[in-house]
Amino acid sequence: MQLFDVYPLQNITVERALGAWVWDDQGRKYLDMYGGHAVISIGHTHPHYVKRLTDQLGKIGFYSNSVHLTVQEELAETLGRVSGKTDYQLFLCNSGAEANENALKLASFHTGRKKIVAFKKGFHGRTSLAVAATDNPKIVAPVNETGNVIFLPFNDADALEVCFRKQGEEIAAVIVEGIQGVGGINVASKDFLQKIRSLCTLSGAVYIADSVQCGYGRSGRFFSHDWAGVPADIYTTAKGMGNGFPIGGVWIAPHLKPWHGMLGTTFGGNPLACAAALAVAETIDNEKLLENAATQGDYLMDQVRDLPGVLEVRGRGLMIGIEMTQEKADVRNRLLYEKGVFTGEAKPNVIRLLPSLALRREETEHFLEAFKSLIV
Numbered sequence: 416m417q418l419f420d421v422y423p424l425q426n427i428t429v430e431r432a433l434g435a436w437v438w439d440d441q442g443r444k445y446l447d448m449y450g451g452h453a454v455i456s457i458g459h460t461h462p463h464y465v466k467r468l469t470d471q472l473g474k475i476g477f478y479s480n481s482v483h484l485t486v487q488e489e490l491a492e493t494l495g496r497v498s499g500k501t502d503y504q505l506f507l508c509n510s511g512a513e514a515n516e517n518a519l520k521l522a523s524f525h526t527g528r529k530k531i532v533a534f535k536k537g538f539h540g541r542t543s544l545a546v547a548a549t550d551n552p553k554i555v556a557p558v559n560e561t562g563n564v565i566f567l568p569f570n571d572a573d574a575l576e577v578c579f580r581k582q583g584e585e586i587a588a589v590i591v592e593g594i595q596g597v598g599g600i601n602v603a604s605k606d607f608l609q610k611i612r613s614l615c616t617l618s619g620a621v622y623i624a625d626s627v628q629c630g631y632g633r634s635g636r637f638f639s640h641d642w643a644g645v646p647a648d649i650y651t652t653a654k655g656m657g658n659g660f661p662i663g664g665v666w667i668a669p670h671l672k673p674w675h676g677m678l679g680t681t682f683g684g685n686p687l688a689c690a691a692a693l694a695v696a697e698t699i700d701n702e703k704l705l706e707n708a709a710t711q712g713d714y715l716m717d718q719v720r721d722l723p724g725v726l727e728v729r730g731r732g733l734m735i736g737i738e739m740t741q742e743k744a745d746v747r748n749r750l751l752y753e754k755g756v757f758t759g760e761a762k763p764n765v766i767r768l769l770p771s772l773a774l775r776r777e778e779t780e781h782f783l784e785a786f787k788s789l790i791v
Contacts, residue, residue: 425751427439427445427751428440429445432447432459432460433458433459433460434458434459434460434461434771434773435447435448435458435459435770435771435773435774435775435778436459437459437757443755444755445751445755445756445757446755446756446757446778446781446782446785447459447757447770447771448756448757448758448768448769448770448782449757449758449759449767449768449769449770450655450769450770450771451659452596452628452654452759452769453596453628453633453654453655453734453769454654454655454657454658454659455655455658455659455770455771456631456632456633456654456655456656456658456695456699456704456771456772457658457694457695457698457699457702457704457771457772457773458771458773459659459771461658461694461698461773463694463697463698464658464691464694464695464698466694467690467691467693467694467697468660468687468690468691468694470690471486471686471687471689471690472687474686475686476685476686476687477682477685477686477687478685478686479681480679480680480681480683480684484684484686484689486686486689486690486693487507487684487689489689489693490505490507490689490692490693490696491505493693493696493697494664494666494692494696497637497696497699497700498637498638498666499637500650500666502668502669503650503666503667503668503669504666504667504668504669504671504673505664505665505666505667506664506665506667506678506683507662507663507664507680507683507684507688507689508662508663508664508665508680508683508684509661509662509663509680509682509683509688510540510653510661510663511539511540511625511627511628511651511652511653511654511663512539512540512541512542512545512546513540513542513653513663513680513683514627514651514652514653514663514664514665515539515540515542515544515545515548515590515623515625515627515651516540516542516543516544516545517665517678518588518590518623518649518651518665519531519544519545519548519587519588519590519623520544520678521621521649521665521667521671521677521678522587522588522620522621522623522648522649523587523588524677525587525621525671526587526588526619526620526621528584528585528586528587528620529563529585529587530563530564530565530582530585530586530587531544531547531548531563531564531565531586531587531588531589531590532564532565532567532575532578532586532588532589532590532620533548533549533550533564533565533566533567533589533590533591534550534566534567534568534569534591534592534595535550535566535567535568535569535598536550536569536595536597536598536599536601537549537550537566537569537590537591537592537595537598537625538550538551538592538595538596538597538598539590539592539625539627540627541554543558543559544559544561546559547559547560547561547563547564548564548590550566550598565578565582565586569591569595569598569601569603569607570601570603570604570607571607572606572607572610575589575607575610575611575614576610576614579614579617579618579620583614583617583618583620584618586618586620587620587621588615588620588621588622588623588649589611589614589615589620589621589622589623590623590625591603591608591611591622591623591624591625592625592626592627592628592629592639593608593624593625593626593629593630593634593638593639593640593642593643594628594629594634594639594730594731594734595629596628596629596734596761596767596769597628597761598761599729599736599738599761599765600729600730600734600735600736600761600765600767601729601736602639602729602730602731603639603640603643605642605643605644607643608640608642608643608645609643609644609645612643612645612646612647615648621648621649621671622647622648622649623647623648623649623650623651624638624640624647624649624650624651625651626638626639626640626650626651626652627651627652627653627654627663628654628734628769629734630650630652630655631652631654631655631656631695631699632655632699632704632705632708632732632772633655633708633732633733633734633769633772634708634709634730634731634732634734635705635706635708635709635712635731635732635733636705636709636732637705638650639731639732639734642731646668647668648667648668648670648671649665649666649667649668649671650665650666651663651664651665651666652664652666655695655772656692656695657688657691657692657695658691658694658695659691660687660688660691660692661688662683662684662688662689662691662692663683664692665678698773699772702773704772704773705732705772707772707773707774708732708733708772708774709731709732711732711733711774711775711776711779712730712731712732712733712734712735714776714779715733715735715768715779715782715783716728716730716735718783719737719783719786722786722787722790722791723790723791724739724740724742724743724746724790725737725738725739725740725743725790726738726739726740730768732772733768733769733770733771733772733774734768734769735767735768735769736761736765736766736767736768737765737766737768738764738765739764739765739766739790740764741763741764743764743790744763744764746766746786746789746790747760747766749789750766750785750786750789753789754785754788754789755785756781756782756785756786768782
């Protein structure tokens with residue numbers, strides 16, 4: 416049997432990793448400035464993470480959600496404290512797509528409505544409703560197509576207000592990334608997020624803050640939406656939540672009430688996943704990684720903003736997009752194969768940086784040296 420060929424692959428075989436570095440099967444060392452799509456939040460094979468998972472595996476790896484699992488309760492308490500959302504409720508699942516799917520379903524249950532507002536260049540996952548709310552027709556199968564999703568321009572508060580004026584009583588939820596990842600590292604403005612909050616409050620719709628990629632401290636605050644100073648009704652998380660172990664979460668405001676059977680999952684919240692997430696949350700807190708992400712990110716953006724071939728630098732913290740001129744479109748591949756630096760991309764010419772929140776200054780300088788040598 417062969418693997419189903421849906422991923423374009425770099426011609427590199429990664430065999431081990433530590434901190435901000437990975438090694439291939441030839442022994443070559445690479446600086447990881449992408450973290451596997453923002454997944455590696457505290458560094459590869461962090462010792463506290465390895466110990467947490469090892470200890471948990473020695474106790475119990477899995478049991479279903481039909482019994483009390485104290486590790487789930489410990490995770491909920493820890494995340495509430497670290498994020499500042501102590502009065503929220505937590506539903507655990509396995510991925511960002513699942514988190515968004517459940518969030519949208521919950522909003523529809525709560526409001527009794529069907530319409531969803533999403534935004535151009537947004538990405539929310541590949542499951543049924545999550546992909547329908549994703550602005551990429553290429554990955555929306557015919558069975559996923561629905562007339563219930565309204566796409567509006569990102570950061571356009573006027574268009575949003577017109578939409579609510581016409582259809583506000585039909586809208587179940589607005590789903591928005593605080594910083595669009597796949598769309599090219601586009602930062603939602605403070606005024607835009609505040610407008611979403613006020614319109615949802617007035618109409619009874621649910622404000623869903625998709626924080627799958629832009630959350631978990633990546634922006635220098637726990638949720639990138641926190642920069643707007645207004646709370647969402649639901650936050651969705653995954654990627655950096657487990658530092659590579661699959662886990663997702665739906666963070667639910669107290670006014671949204673559950674009932675038995677409303678949502679469900681077999682593997683969501685399993686003890687191993689919770690142990691991984693606890694290790695991440697504890698490390699973010701103990702090592703002050705939110706502050707580090709803000710400091711390293713500000714420095715990095717300042718250093719590249721005025722370099723030749725750079726059109727624009729966007730982002731917050733360690734979620735950074737460097738938009739290049741067409742003449743510099745090959746820089747990402749050259750960084751990988753000539754300089755040994757992993758980065759991501761957003762088409763057509765945006766280099767995406769999503770490194771570990773524990774990135775150190777010497778590693779930032781290593782990236783800058785490699786980047787400057789290719790464009791100056």
